Amino acid sequence: MKTPWITLLLAIIHGATGLFILVISAWFIAACAIAPAGFNYMLPAVVIRALALLRIASGYGHMWAGHRDLLARTAGLRHRLFKRLTNHRIGRKAQLADALSEHTETLASVWIACISQLASALLLLPLLLIAGVMLSLPGTIWLALLGIGWLILTVWVVVKSLAIAVKQVAAQHELTEQSEAYLRCSSLWHLYTQAQHERPTAMRLWSLETRLNTLSQQAVWLLQALCFVMLGLYAWYAGAEVYANPLAMILPLVLFAAPDWLGRAVATTTFAARFQNAQDALASLEMRKVNLQPAVSGHVRLQNFCAAGRHVAPVSANLPSTGIVTVNGASGAGKSSLLQAIAGEIPYRGRKYCAGITLQPGLVENWLYVEQTPVILQATLRENLAPARKICDEAIRQVLKDLGLSSMKNLNEWLGAGGRSLSGGERKRIAIARALLAEKQVLLIDEPFEGLDVFSCKTLAQLFNKIAETKLLIIATHIGVSQLQVTTSVTMSQACQSDKLCEHA
Template identity: 40%
Template sequence: MKSKPAYLTLLLALLHGVAGITILVISSWFIAISAIAPVGFNYVIPAVVIRALALLRIASGYASMWVGHNDLLARIAGVRLRVFRQLENSKITDKAFTTEALAQHTEELASRWIAWIAPLSNITFIFTNLCVVAVWFNLPSTSFLITLFAIWLVAVVVQGLGALNIAKRVTTENKAFRQQSADFLNCSAIWHLNKAMNNMPKEEGRHVINSVPSADRVWRQQTTQKDKALRASWWFQGAAFFAVVLVMSGAVSPISDFSYMPIAIVVPMILMAAPDWAGAAFHSITKFAQHKQSAKALKNLKTSPIKLLERTELHHSLTLSGYTAKNRRLPLVSATFPATGIVCISGPSGCGKSSLLQSIAGVLPSTGIKEVDGMRIPDGLITNWRYVEQEPIVLSGSVSSNLDPAGMGIPLDDMTNLLAQLGLEALLPLSMWVGKAGRTLSGGERKRLALARAILSHAKVLLVDEPFEGLDVTTQHKVCEVLNRYAANHLILVASHVTPSALNVSSTLLLEEARMDNLCAGQHAIRLP
């Protein structure tokens, strides 16, 4: 069922092409016959036929575009869903392969029917049948038409092979540019140092910050691709015009053939028009090369699998023994957390607070022992525990779609009330669009939106990374009230440099680069070795 629109697009494109070439043949014959037609020749019938074919060509062209673009939109959705299924339970390890790259490659895959299958099929079908008909009716100068067809086939193959190599280089350069851009943007906090460093003597560290990334290499490869297609089109056009000159000069057939045999003008007219209808193949074959490269790039996505664990209920305690994130130079943690309440994890930057939270949630692999109610839990993402990152992901959609991305049917009243409690009244109504990737939101709004999303999912264990960073005192107090209420029946682990007095911390875990100690007299401290 899904292929029917694509095949219909192909048939309409063929009809469009056949109608166009038929108009050319009849028109050329009509022009020639008009010069020698006897008195009483009926000029109306050829004119009516040409007008009917023109209307058919226009109608089939528009219909092909309409059906083809509707099919394209459906195929883009299908291709992206397949890519997302490929990424299911996996994590992209190559940060340079961003969402924009995914969008670009999926569009190349989805557009194949209107980008290169239909155009190439159309031209091949017409060219082949023109040669067959010319041979069948023994038209003058048929050999030139067959020769031009052979030249076209060779040029398309050569152009395709070259386009494949360039498409590969374009993908490589594009990926390098994305990585450089990401690295450069990650240094935005120290851009102001660039001017100061440029004023320093070279031996003292001048030009430490990299220059602004340039897409010049990507642009050059893309320009090379277009230039090669254009050059192939020019060579083909030159061959076609040279064939026309040979035919019309009488080098092959006597000039008298065109005077006494009007059908002889058909082949020269086709040769002259060939660059217009057959030259498009060189640009279509470029699209084919980009499609092949995109298919290869998506097939070879660098991902690491994430093992999913069934819902893990916490009734008594969570125990860690000699526990830390795998492949990280971090201290080992041995501690026991209660089933409810707020545990504050503190320590200097780089001591492993975020890594510890991610490993407990299963986002990162770990070493050591993790036990829930005395039962050992293997590595894997625990489906009903939620990690709220420092820089949360915000979808390009409405507020409600961000709060219920899985479509679990969370009541709208629950969303509205929680947003109000977190001081996010500015995000109401829930139908409001938050902008592309939530760029219109401040960092504090993004954090609180992600926290609301985790709470609405009824996570059994909540692991929150730096929830108070960038918030004013009043907003911190509101967040504390929400966390305090949720901690009455759930365990919340909070990693933070800031611990507001309004937060009801039941115990504190101090991480240090060299050692770990219990902290906070008057609270229930966690004893660590």
């Protein structure tokens, strides 16, 4: 994407005006003490006020332009990720959620969070040094030493933060593996004694994050200590001719304020660790290629069908071309894995037919699986509902109204951290709205009524009835909704018994 020159320019103006206010104010204070009669007090005061207004305006402008650029870059990075996922699937759902939210936001925010601050400091230090030489500013050599000290401190922080980043990646992988291994044994937890429960802990990861934050604070403290030492040496070695010069006040105030105009640049260099982690995480996503088959519609037939690698009995069933098919069964019976296998999201055993055509393993272009715990992006409502293509606002609002979410009128409202928090039912209905806007012929929806109140279940069931007039809806649920007009149903336990009887016969 293009370099955000406006954001950079506004950040530099914001930093420069703050420094100029400091310099002119220092000179003005000293000049007033020794000014002769007829000294124009008005002009410096007007200049200081004008710079203050410019600093305020550039600060707000930088925030506005920076966040616009952040949103655009986040959307661009997510679109690239969606393109990578066209014929691929990520094995671990946690990786997908992190990639879509945390990692893309980290990469997108590098300009506003880090580069703008560093660019401002790298430009202001040489300008201040040049101005000191041209104006014969007392103590100009200390400005050069301040720049060298800041540069050394910045490099030190970057090197230390990147070393911590490597440890964070290793700790994250270790925590992920431990968590997956622990959850795989969930069916045996009731057999464990208290001593046998070795729960995975994120303590090491939290400790490294704390070290990163501490490193940022230490950098600012070291910079402040350096400035105080330089200020003491400047005052110790300054002669009488220096104290008689109004310009001599500039250096002490510049050093006093250095933690403000240079400290933020040092502190943000720890962002290098987060940026490196995000880059590595997106580059090392574990993806598996899946075939994408052309759109097909019609009656669906499953023959000895089940998800591969799961301890569930196969299912044989005939499903209509339109209508509602419910998949029932106890928890752990394999309802979710059956829907994922039918959709082609995971490998399967057995055969799958549609309109008499044998479907090969992989995704079908006009079939869509809606997961039980949907991923909600930290983005606007519009980007959550239409993440990969543009859809007119009227269509989006109509779907939201049909799902009982008509209160969400502002499509630019931010969802997630720093914005609107969603209940479990709202998250589920937003995922269903996203699926309906995708306009697929076959929708496989996992537990749509879970977490909804009675009225919302009734509204959703009525909407499903209307959609099922032209589409096939396969719904896995353990909640009975009387308003749902079910065409046929598949009960996992009954299907298992039926298969065993057929196999015995």
